[in-house]
Amino acid sequence: MSYDPQAVEARWRERWADDGQYESDPDPDEEATFITVPYPYPSGGMHVGHVRTYTVPDVYARYRRLQGDNVLFPIAWHVTGTPIVGAVERLKKGEADQLDVLTNTYNVPEEELEDLETPMGFARYFIEGFYKSNMKDLGLSIDWRREFTTNDERYSKFITWQYETLKERGLLEKGLHPVKYCTEQENPVTTHDLLEGEDVEYQEYTLVQFTTEEGTTIPMATLRPETVRGVTNAFVNPDATYAEALVDGERWIVSAEATEKLALQDHDVEIEREFAGAEIVGTTVENPVTGDELLILPAGFVDPDSASGVVMSVPAHSPDDYVALQEAKARADELAEYGIAPDDVRAIEPVPILDVEGYGDVPAKDAVESAGIEDSDDPELQEITKELYNREFHTGRLHEEYGEFAGELIEDVREELAAEFRDRGAFGQLYDFPEPVISRAGGKVVVAYQDTWFLRYNDAEWKAKAHAAVDGLDAIPENTREQYDHTIDWLNEWPCIRNYGLGTKLPWDDDFVIEPLSDSTIYMSYYTIAHRIGDIPPEQLDRDFFDTLFYGPEAVEADEVPRTSDDSSGGEPREPDETALELREEWEYWYPVDYRCSGNDLISNHLSFYLFHHAELFDEPAWPQGITSMGMGLLEGKKMSSSSGHVVLPSNAIDEYGADTVRFFLLNSAEPWQDYDWRSEQVQSTRDQLERFWNRATETIDADEGDRDLAHIDHWLLAQLQETIETVTDAMERFETRTASQAAFYGFEEYLKWYRRRTDLDRPGARWTLRRVLETRLRLLAPFVPFLANELHERLTGTPAEEAQWPQVEEELIDDRTIAEERLVESLHEDVADIVDVTGTDPERIRVYVGADWKRDVLDQVVETGPDVGAVMGEVMSDPDLREKGNAVNDLVQDLVEFVRERDEETIDSLSAVDERAVYEEAAGFLAHEFDADVVVYGEDDEGIEDPEGKASAAIPFRPAIHIE
RNA sequence: GCGAGGGUAGCCAAGCGGCCAACGGCGGCGGACUCAAGAUCCGCUCGUGUAGACGUUCGUGGGUUCGAUUCCCUCCCCUCGCACCA
Secondary structure (H helix, E strand, O other), X not given: OOOOHHHHHHHHHHHHHHHOOOOOOOOOOOOEEEEEOOOOOOOOOOOHHHHHHHHHHHHHHHHHHHOOOEEEOOOOEOOOEOHXXXXXXXXXXXXXXXXXXXXXXXXXXXXXXXXXXXXXXXXXXXXXXXXXXHHHHXXXXXXXXXXXXXXXXXXHHHHHHHHHHHHHOOOEEEEEEEEEEEOOOOEEOOHXXXXXXXXXXXXXXXXEEEEEOOOOEEEEEEOOHHHHHHOOXXXXXXXXXXXXXXXXXXEEEEEHHHHHHHHHOOOOEEEEEEEEHHHHOOOEEEOOOOOOEEEEEEOOOOOOOOOOOEEEEOOOOOHHHHHXXXXXXXOHHHHHHHOXXXXXXXXXXXXXXXXXXXXXXXXXXXXXHHHOOOOOOOOHHHHHHHHHHHHHHHHOEEOHHHHHHOOOEHHHHHHHHHHHHHHOOOEEEEEEOOOOOEEOOOOEEEEEEEEEEEEEOOOHHHHHHHHHHHHOOEEEOHHHHHHHHHHHHHOOEEEOEEOOOEOOEEOOEEEXXXXXXXXXXXXXXXXXXXXXXXXXXXXXXXXXXXXXXHHOHHHHHOOOOOOOOOOOOOOOOOOOOHHHHHHHHHHHHHOOOOEEEEEHHHHHHHHHHHHHHHXXXXXXXXXXXXXXXXXXXXXXXXXXXXXXXXOOOHHHHHHHHOHHHHHHHHHHOOOOOOOEEEOHHHHHHHHHHHHHHHHHHHHHHHOOOOOOOOOHHHHHHHHHHHHHHHHHHHHHHOOOHHHHHHHHHHHHHHHHHHHHHHOOOOOHHHHHHHHHHHHHHHHHHOOOXXXXXXXXXXXXXXXXXXXXXXXXXXXXXXXXXXXXXXXXXXXXXXXHHHHHHHHOOXXXXXXXXXXXXXXXHHHHHHHHHOOOHHHHHHHHOOOHHHHHOOHHHHHHHHHHHHHHHOOOHHHHHHHHOOOHHHHHHHHHHHXXXXXXXXEEEEEOOOOOXXXXXXXXXXXXXXXXXXXXX
């Protein structure tokens, strides 16, 4: 029967569903293995780029089951936050892009679009229609009883418990934090809400507070506060609108735009009057650090919508400023209209404040002159400005006048220096974007301070615990360990709430929702009880309930203090909840998570949060045991992207190739942590290979069973099988799905190819061997291609592969000597083929000469003495018979020393027991058949040897001489 | 810039001190089978070569070693992450 994956797979899916095959419950007699994967976010459909993430854990789950474990592999749906809400809004607005993705990429029928117009309706559509059905079609061995969404009432109770506990432990703190803010909607926005400037990051500008004669503050925005001593003048845009305003009670002058930003960044701003920038051009201001009086010059390049709208000029270090100053000098006479004396402008000279390698005293001048820049419109000006900026930041050292900071590198002291001036009241700060950022609502996006709650990942003790969790972790691949440590060190306060979106309300302030990365840190524990918690009324799921569940009855009994912020029941001793105690058994059985299979892009946030929260909320035995981080998927060499339609839907791929092919391709084309590339040509080829495997397997199954009457080559194949079992098992333990499947499938195919050439497959011994090999391979492959492997295994043995055991190496079938012997045959075959090829002859007769016994003695001596020509010669020459042979021995020793050096000890060992001549004699028939020639084997010293061209003496041990004619 | 990963024959990709001119797949060429196509099987696919060899290769330039694709350093190029976004 030919390979029909759709039919085979449909049967097994049905069978698994009917049997509840992958529903796992605690069983004290079996070891628990708990595997998780980040729950998908159904803000769109699933594509093949997502498939491997879920297939790798499935393969491991299936592997552990074959090893006898009780395995739990659950899934749920993450709907928290704004992406789904945003997607629904865009749909309702009828946005073309959104409609295109839905109807063209994901083939949502027009008439069903309406169902997607509520957030949960949208989520449901993609959960049921894509994720869930795709996962089932792929044969993922998920316990479907445990699914939930993060918007479920009971899940929220669980998150509530988590956040109340963290708050009580002092790990949540309230404060102001800069966020992206849409001035149109008057609301914070996320990257997804942006129309323009998605990847622009806001920057922290220092406001250097210059003052006018009247004592008005003019804050000049800079990213380089350390250049304050190099300021020679200021620039304002004469045509822009500026405002005089009371800022926190002080009189300030900034651009009109800046007043709004200041107001949003926790300043009290009262605008008194607005005027054109020209008004203050020509006046002077005082540098708060040096006390110098500086002139304000006009400049059209000053953007009033960038920071404060007033900039300070540092011509010695900024090529931009240098060119602007030169231009101002050139038209100094025109500046008289602003009441500026032209000579005052011409008198302005750059003031260097630092030394930087590779430039002279005035670096900006050097840079401008060597680049040959003439005016401020030159596009190269930006480049050299950036280049000099970088150089100065990393290698620039401050001059003497900086006192304690003198001689230091800018990158080491900038922050410290700015902080010091800030303390003295000379500097302020302002967050702003360096480029325009526009929200999807069309409004300008600025940085605003928001009152927020954040998780204190900067807490030293918490960090220490998280590091401890990393120490005990099986980080796969191992080099991700340092990334976790690095992230843990680097993480700061993390705002964990949002103003809107789906999810759990902040327990003590329901204006806020806990954001998606923060409500998904310990939910793996929720899986252990998810299938039973539905029977419990939500109101019963209070703090005591979860305390009992996770911390045991004593956590409640011992504690008579009211626990929740709104608990008014007072200090009554409480009874642990019975149901919670029952569920506690589930949690204790399954926890900890043995492996979490995730993407390497999540290391810097989600996976590190996962470690932080486990380390804090649970005791060490419940900490994560292992994390596998995976690479991403490409489609025909390019990044997949649902918005551009450059995706393949799993359902299409499964229809076309079958689920086993999809799985096998993904698992075999790269190791999980490497990127893979979905190329339809390769996928098709994978399918062809599986089909060939199927056909061969079917032949073996249909043939007579044979019996255990084994020839040399059968022993050889069985010995290779043992090596394969070992390789595959080792690889599976390390999640090396490529190595494992490659060895079990393609690697072994190579052995079979040789085996088929070497022997008569109709022998009873061969048939027995082939059945044995097939059965073992089906078990090795069952985690990868479960449909095909279970089907064939059942046809072969009567039971599915998944009900059998993972293959064990059978000691009595290990046979290094036979493997070594067969290698000799292979290399003899290869040598003959080479000679035939090079000479272009079609041989009638092939003569094989095995080296003389004394040569073997010399080899033994080399092995004993070690690969050292001098030492071996010393030993060998003490034998008179050998000494007599003179130079021949010398040459032989040279060759044999090299022979031994090139091989490892095991190979040499296994060769020592080999009867070389017998091996060639056994293979003579095979060679005769292969080359269609007579094959005769001689010993070099045989009497009656035929040696027409005197080749025999060239033989050395394990490298016979050959003659063909 | 910081952190991580990577650059191997036409393409994908393994190797990670000697068994390596370098597994495997795709593509290409030749052959067997076939009326034919497909599938399958065999051989070739860096160069030279009428004897199993030699020569030049594994981003660049150095170094360590008897010996380096494999170890160390320099440089060049590519990919990913860098925060409130899942």
